Amino acid sequence: MKTVDLFNLDKKYADEMLAHAVSAAPNECCGILAGINNNVVKLYRTTNTERSPSKYKINSQEMFSIYKEISENRWELLGVYHSHVHTEAYPSPTDVKSALLPESIYFIISLRDPERVVIRGFLIKKGKITEIELRITG
Ligand SMILES: [Zn+2]
Incomplete structure (x- = not known):
């Protein structure tokens, strides 16, 4: 994929990531966004094996079948998302290492302030x- 400074994220995917984060709390959630030309076409909720x-940590068997579907459809692996339950939406040292x-x-959803949920994206x-x-559209 081409590296971008601005990413348009359809509101339905932002809402889906948020819903996943809320349902996985108090644990972190994780998942994958697949797409074409920087447009998301499918969101995969994955199991946090941690x-x-x-x-x-994304379940490796799930990751394998997602990679397979992405390559069969000639999509790209646009993004990886996970949630931070108690901290800000910024990569932790562990996130950077892994x-x-x-x-x-790398999309991070922070639930630290339930009144104001934050989603940020990083390379x-x-x-x-x-x-x-990130520009939330739609
Ligand atoms: Zn993290």
Whole structure:
């Protein structure tokens, strides 16, 4: 995928990520966004095998079948999302260390303030964090 400074995220996917984060709390949720030309076409809720309020790991079998479907459809793995239950929507040192997809956007949903849920997006390349401007559309 082409690297972008601005990413248009359809409101229905933002709402879906938020709903997932809320239903997984007090643990972190995680999932994948697949798409074409920076447009999301499918959201996958995945299992956080860590079952933890402070870290996540996507179930590897689920990841395998998602990769398969993405490649069969000639989609791209646009993004990986997960939630932060008690902290801000910014990559933790563990998130940075475990970020293995330099072309994908890492979306983080923060539930820290239930009155004001925040979703932010980042590129994480070789330990360097760059924020992407998210525009929620639709
Ligand atoms: Zn995190």
